[in-house]
Amino acid sequence: MKTVTCTAPVNIAVIKYWGKRDTSLILPTNDSLSVTLSQDILHSKTTISASETFTSDRLWLNGKEEDITKNKRMHNCFRETRALRAAFEEEERRHGREVAPLSTWKVHVCSENNFPTAAGLASSASGLAALVFTLAKLFDLSTNMSYLSRIARQGSGSACRSLFGGFVAWEMGSEADGSDSLAVQVAPESHWPDLQALICVVSDAKKGTSSTEGMQNTVKTSPLLQHRIKEVVPARMKQMKQAILDRDFETFANLTMQDSNQFHAVCLDTLPPIFYLNDTSRAIIKLVHEYNNASPDGKLRAAYTFDAGPNAVIYAPKEHMKEIIQLVAHYFPGAADGSYFADPYRILQSNEALGA
Numbered sequence: 250m251k252t253v254t255c256t257a258p259v260n261i262a263v264i265k266y267w268g269k270r271d272t273s274l275i276l277p278t279n280d281s282l283s284v285t286l287s288q289d290i291l292h293s294k295t296t297i298s299a300s301e302t303f304t305s306d307r308l309w310l311n312g313k314e315e316d317i318t319k320n321k322r323m324h325n326c327f328r329e330t331r332a333l334r335a336a337f338e339e340e341e342r343r344h345g346r347e348v349a350p351l352s353t354w355k356v357h358v359c360s361e362n363n364f365p366t367a368a369g370l371a372s373s374a375s376g377l378a379a380l381v382f383t384l385a386k387l388f389d390l391s392t393n394m395s396y397l398s399r400i401a402r403q404g405s406g407s408a409c410r411s412l413f414g415g416f417v418a419w420e421m422g423s424e425a426d427g428s429d430s431l432a433v434q435v436a437p438e439s440h441w442p443d444l445q446a447l448i449c450v451v452s453d454a455k456k457g458t459s460s461t462e463g464m465q466n467t468v469k470t471s472p473l474l475q476h477r478i479k480e481v482v483p484a485r486m487k488q489m490k491q492a493i494l495d496r497d498f499e500t501f502a503n504l505t506m507q508d509s510n511q512f513h514a515v516c517l518d519t520l521p522p523i524f525y526l527n528d529t530s531r532a533i534i535k536l537v538h539e540y541n542n543a544s545p546d547g548k549l550r551a552a553y554t555f556d557a558g559p560n561a562v563i564y565a566p567k568e569h570m571k572e573i574i575q576l577v578a579h580y581f582p583g584a585a586d587g588s589y590f591a592d593p594y595r596i597l598q599s600n601e602a603l604g605a
């Protein structure tokens with residue numbers, strides 16, 4: 250038996266991925282770009298054991314066993330990493346070296362998220378990135394991160410971006426086999442230390458519509474999505490990359506808020522409409538705009554973004570974060586309507602790569 254444990258961070262997109270052109274390979278309808286958050290605050294921690302005595306691949310998520318017999322995405326990750334391991338074993342044996350036949354053993358996966366699962370805080374991103382990274386370590390693969398990102402992508406699209414720290418683009422690619430649909434680091438975590446993120450947990454409840462199901466209904470029914478993927482995102486990706494390279498918070502903030510709003514507009518344009526934001530989410534949007542309007546030098550001081558759920562992530566320069574936390578605490582003092590903010594407020598100060 251062999252056992253390995255690794256952790257992987259969450260990433261929160263500032264240009265959102267929403268829509269697949271190929272649902273089995275998980276190929277997206279547009280490029281996307283995200284910030285990887287510090288994993289000492291939010292992470293998935295995954296332990297995987299392989300043993301010749303195990304009779305099936307099994308998963309325990311947050312202490313409870315999940316039935317993964319029909320989970321095609323997890324099996325994609327098992328299949329791809331096992332194929333790499335099998336090639337490695339063959340090579341070792343060809344050189345006369347002894348190697349454990351791990352590629353033929355079943356695995357038991359035990360994973361914990363230290364934040365709400367399936368609540369729009371990117372648990373599928375950290376969870377599936379942790380799965381693939383841990384499998385790669387378990388199997389002693391020397392595969393590079395770009396290649397691993399192609400495997401993680403087949404577990405959950407957003408997971409491919411969690412294999413890198415800092416600012417990460419997922420290039421949609423154009424090949425039918427997905428070979429060029431992978432994550433690329435735009436800038437490392439050290440590039441913009443002044444940028445911080447505040448996670449506001451509005452609700453830790455599981456969302457009503459999963460990202461996977463929601464985005465395919467959008468692809469089927471939303472005319473606005475066609476405009477977004479053809480006209481809006483390609484231009485925004487260029488502007489966003491430049492804003493990050495220039496550490497231009499003004500442009501970064503405007504694009505981030507606009508893209509979050511357009512993503513939620515596309516959800517509303519879906520039939521039947523998908524409502525991820527709630528009254529508290531909308532009140533946070535209003536608060537951030539009022540805070541920006543009151544800026545003494547007229548410059549933006551904060552930007553919100555919401556994934557597929559009601560929870561807000563506020564990006565801001567370090568100098569304003571203390572005040573933003575005070576404002577949030579003042580206007581949203583605690584439990585109301587089943588909503589709450591996590592205590593303590595989570596400020597993410599740095600981004601790190603994966604931890605083995």
Ligand code: ADP
Nearest residue numbers: 293360366367368369370371372373376459460
């Ligand atoms: P989120 O907004 O949290 O990413 P999704 O609807 O995209 O929500 O995905 C949630 C699903 O991701 C979970 O129901 C589970 O199947 C999978 N998932 C989440 N965390 C993990 C994990 N640590 N290991 C394996 N799978 C996970």
Ligand code: DP6
Nearest residue numbers: 262265266405406407460461556557
């Ligand atoms: C709104 O990666 O969770 O968070 O590929 O079906 O697993 P699947 O979906 P997922 O979708 C994430 C959507 C988003 C935007 C983003 O992270 O880019």
Ligand code: CO
Nearest residue numbers: 371373374460
């Ligand atoms: Co997800």
